[in-house]
Amino acid sequence: MAPDLRPENAEELLAAGPNQSKAGFEQLLARLFPQPAIPPRVLAFPAQRDDGLSSAKRDEPAPGRAALHVRRPKVAPLAPERFALQLTIGQATYEKLQHAQELLGHQFPKGDLAAVLDRALDALIARLEKRKLGATSKPCPRPRSARTGGRYVPAAVRRAVWERDGGRCTFVGESGRCCPARTGLEFDHIEPVALGGEATVGGMRLRCRAHNQHAAECAFGAAFMSHKRREARRATAARAEAAEQAKERDVVPWLRQLGFRADEARRAAERCEIIPDASLEERVRRALSFLSPSP
Numbered sequence: 001m002a003p004d005l006r007p008e009n010a011e012e013l014l015a016a017g018p019n020q021s022k023a024g025f026e027q028l029l030a031r032l033f034p035q036p037a038i039p040p041r042v043l044a045f046p047a048q049r050d051d052g053l054s055s056a057k058r059d060e061p062a063p064g065r066a067a068l069h070v071r072r073p074k075v076a077p078l079a080p081e082r083f084a085l086q087l088t089i090g091q092a093t094y095e096k097l098q099h100a101q102e103l104l105g106h107q108f109p110k111g112d113l114a115a116v117l118d119r120a121l122d123a124l125i126a127r128l129e130k131r132k133l134g135a136t137s138k139p140c141p142r143p144r145s146a147r148t149g150g151r152y153v154p155a156a157v158r159r160a161v162w163e164r165d166g167g168r169c170t171f172v173g174e175s176g177r178c179c180p181a182r183t184g185l186e187f188d189h190i191e192p193v194a195l196g197g198e199a200t201v202g203g204m205r206l207r208c209r210a211h212n213q214h215a216a217e218c219a220f221g222a223a224f225m226s227h228k229r230r231e232a233r234r235a236t237a238a239r240a241e242a243a244e245q246a247k248e249r250d251v252v253p254w255l256r257q258l259g260f261r262a263d264e265a266r267r268a269a270e271r272c273e274i275i276p277d278a279s280l281e282e283r284v285r286r287a288l289s290f291l292s293p294s295p
Contacts, residue, residue: 034079181208
């Protein structure tokens with residue numbers, strides 16, 4: 001609050017400070033001392049800098065209290081219902097931004113960054129809500145029922161539970177304080193599936209991962225859940241290793257780079273299945289011998 005602290009407002013600001021989070025206090029300052037809007041700009045920076053930053057496009061810091069540190073993404077309030085956004089993006093993201101501006105050129109002729117970002121977030125949120133919550137404008141009149149003992153949660157149940165719980169963790173501590181988490185939420189069976197719990201609206205709740213794990217430890221014990229988590233980590237690592245090995249052994253991308261059609265590359269890759277232990281180089285050679293046989 002130092003830049004805005006004056007003898008005439010010191011009492012009010014100092015009294016408000018202890019009861020506010022940092023984000024809440026920043027919004028209070030934005031309401032009391034609104035700042036002008038920051039003009040949208042995209043600036044190119046060198047590919048490699050002494051401070052270790054990678055190739056990026058980023059804006060310059062805004063003047064005064066609302067200035068944002070260029071090395072750390074941040075959203076800062078400027079005035080009521082207005083925020084300054086600054087971040088570093090890579091070349092691929094910059095090209096996507098340009099492409100989006102071009103596609104929306106008939107609606108936003110000047111390429112308004114704020115409008116493009118707002119439209120992009122609308123599309124992303126709709127897609128995520130459809131995938132995670134089963135959101136739809138035309139719900140099925142006869143929703144699929146949950147199978148007894150199964151972990152599948154019907155879309156209608158996910159939608160109802162999310163709306164009922166307000167999109168936040170429902171854990172309440174012994175002191176009566178509610179968990180404030182709104183990210184990383186999971187649909188948790190109130191009665192564990194292993195103990196007969198079912199995926200119904202009354203049998204489900206929203207929990208953050210930490211409190212979901214806490215509930216599991218209360219039901220099955222910390223040692224048992226620790227063992228299950230270790231097994232899950234080993235299984236995940238094994239799948240990732242297998243996927244990486246498969247990627248390294250896949251000759252199709254290499255053949256495509258050499259100019260062969262997709263169907264030709266796939267047929268050639270099938271010929272390599274008889275030498276599963278061969279190196280990638282050997283597999284590519286065999287594929288090329290099939291595609292370009294010697295006279």
